Amino acid sequence: MPDFEKQSYWHERFASERAFEWLTPSSTVMDILTPYLAGLNASIRILHLGSGTSDLHNHLRERGFLNVTNVDYEPLALERGRQLEQDRFGDVQTQYLLADATRLNLSDKYQLVIDKGTADAIACGEEDALLSMARSVRRFLDESGFWVSLSYSSQRFDEEIQSIFSVEVISKIPTPKHKPTDPDIFHHCYLLRPRG
Ligand SMILES: C[S@@+](CC[C@H](N)C(=O)[O-])C[C@H]1O[C@@H](n2cnc3c(N)ncnc32)[C@H](O)[C@@H]1O
Structure with missing residues (x-):
């Protein structure tokens, strides 16, 4: 399996990749998010x-x-994100920040945190990497805010993370089948709210 948790993997990949969607198209994410937004x-x-x-x-x-604020620990990702925004709108208005999601140090709190496939990538690393990400998110999430996480896993967030956040699956997204007899496989959209 590729080293999804390593910055060097993403650096090499983004050297040639300019646009790619993990797990599910952004339009699907927006459809799921609509009632929450x-x-x-x-x-x-x-x-x-x-x-x-x-x-x-x-x-x-x-x-x-x-x-x-778009965060990635790989500078090329931020460059690609800026270019995608420039191509679509003719200018850049969202923010781009080079940072490690497991060690965030931000000056603001956020009402909404979204990751699509990032918790999955981070979970490939050291045992407590995802817990570090969850603690980081908790630190910079408004009390009334929420975290939306798209994952291939039906068990992405363990008990320790569930002691920090209430965790709910708000959508199960069927993945395309190559043959009608292929098993049903879903991606999971989680909604995490900070526990008091
Ligand atoms: C599976 S890709 C998902 C990319 C994008 N969200 C999508 O849906 O196509 C994981 C992304 O997370 C970034 N990443 C992985 N670990 C990270 C970390 N610890 N801090 C910040 N970004 C990280 C990678 O550089 C990569 O851009």
């Missing part, structure tokens, strides 16, 4: 962790959410 002010602070070469930030911007 309803009623939220467009000026809310959104943290997009492990933005990679995804266009999720463009979809958020299309919905009027401009206060988006």
Whole structure:
């Protein structure tokens, strides 16, 4: 299996990759998010962790959410993200921040944190890496905010993380089948709310 947790893997990959969506298209994520975004002010602070070469930030911007900070620990990802935004809108208005999602040190708190496949990549690393990510997210998430995480795993968040966040699966997204007899395989969209 590739070293999904290593920055060198992503650096090599993004040297040639300009746009790629892990797990599910951003439009599907936005459909799932719609009821949760309803009623939220467009000026809310959104943290997009492990933005990679995804266009999720463009979809958020299309919905009027401009206060988006795209975080990745690989500089090429941020360059690709900026280019995708520039190509789509003719300018760059969302923020790009080089940071390790397991060791965030931010000056703001956020109302919404989103990761698509990033918790999965981080979980490939050291045993407590995902717990470190969860603690980081908790630290910079508003009390009333929430974390949306897209994962291939049906058991992404263990008991320790569940002691920090209430964890709910809000959507199971069927993956394409190559043959009708292929088994049903789902990706999971989690909603995590900070416990008091
Ligand atoms: C599976 S890809 C997902 C990319 C994108 N979210 C998508 O849906 O296409 C994981 C991304 O997380 C980034 N990443 C992995 N570990 C990270 C960490 N500890 N801190 C910040 N970014 C990380 C990688 O550079 C990569 O861009």
